[in-house]
Amino acid sequence: MRPDDPQLKRLEPPKLNLLEQTYLPQILGGLAVTGRHILQSALGKTFTVEYPREQTLRSPNYRGVHRLNKDEQGRVKCVACMLCATACPAHCIDIVGATAPDDWPDREKYPESFVIDELRCIYCGMCEEACPVDAIELTSLYDITGFSREEMIFDKAKLLSVYDVTKDAEPMRTAPLTPPDQPQPKAHEYATAIEAPPGTSQP
């Protein structure tokens, strides 16, 4: 729009009267606002929490430290397919696969070693999406610390222990959307369910 456009509407700042020119009413208004906040907070209505003792709830899809899930028999669920390591944009996952023991009939391989460098990780969650057996998941733990870089490289035992710590608060997201014996939704039905905004879905 050009400056001399006839449609351009020019707005003048409102003229202040004598009282407003002293700015005293505005200052009193400001004092009222801060005074209200001071009184409210003094009576205990604050918006901060005392962090280590109290913690706020993270959203359920918060992407924190990884865990390696275990199946019902307590075995690691991972089948060492390398999909997460391939998907990882930060190349922070290092898996050494090995032939599964003979008494594990449901899979051919398992991870002999599974190492994640938590300092390299960018917490994007793509490993979680890539995993075909829901073995790797991101938890809502975020306050991990260490005295050295080596300490922040989590091996299989540590990742499995994260599962033990968090499994009660955050159950595994492995329940299938539809039980296998019922008719599976078609691909186009998936698409409409995703595209339709909440509350407007067709019957």
Next chain:
Amino acid sequence: MTTIDLLGTFLKILIVVGISQGVVAYLILVERKIAAWAQDRIGPNRAGLELLDRPGFRRLAPLLRPLIGLGLLHPIADGVKMFVKEDVVPGYVNRPLYLLAPVLAITMATIAFAVVPFGPVGATGANFLGFGDVQFQIAPGIDIGILYVFAIGSLAVYGVILAGYSSNNKYSFLGAMRSSAQLISYELPLGLSILGIILICRSLDLNAIIHWQDRHVWGILVQPLGFLLFLISAFAETNRLPFDLPESEQELVGGFHTEYSALKFGMFFLGEYLHVITASFLITILFLGGWDIPFLTDQAQTGWFWALVKVFALLLKVGLLIILIMWVRWTLPRFRYDQLMDLAWKRMIPLALLNLVATATIVQLVRG
């Protein structure tokens, strides 16, 4: 002056200086709490929490925990920190002036208390062990008290200027330059705004001004404009927001006290809060009736009970004013330098002169 009088004065000096410096430590806590509350935070409540785990303190835990929750141990920790921190004196400073500046700042802030009454003065009837009436003022009977306070208040700017000059640092120097310009500019409306109440009360003695307000009405009712001008100038004189340009952290890295550390910095801090206390005392005495409670107190009331009631009333008003000053800090943003100067020279000084002329005319007409 008899020996007893001298001893009494020494005692009063000890009490006033001791209490005011202790109060400053807790004012910093109040400031931090109000800052936190204005921002919907909880504020300091941690200092001393580890003490509860020590074996000796475990039995005291129910007693100590609420005090710690209010942050009451923070000022003590702050004070200890100020004393034991390393005192760095940079190699490039002008050493004698650098060492003199904080001393000046704190001395000037402290000796202003000499003439400020903190209770009734005169025939108080509050007899102390038969030695005569207690005067709630270190130097009672000074009939130009207000002049003394203003003279000392102006000297306080030397602490700031010398600190900035001797630090040999451009930010410190800029802070000191701003400070000197600001303090000199606001001395004028500060001085002019009280001339009205002095004309009305016909005295420069702070006690006479309180007595006049006790007999008639509070100064704020006869001098509303004078009160407003004095309040605004007092904010500028004490370097408080919205006029804290000399030490604006964002632009000047702290201003004149950038190069000071440990106890020297603490002395500037102490001086600044003592100024706030003095300014609150002056506003209370000049415009809010001093120790006067309307329809309740009278100059003729004597005895310990009334003396303590008056002391309490005065200190309560001073406390509320200090809270107002801290409250304003979280309400108004800092002025720009030219706006600050405009406000002083183009608005407040003409208004103060107008107030003075109008008051003088009315006083002349009323008295005939």
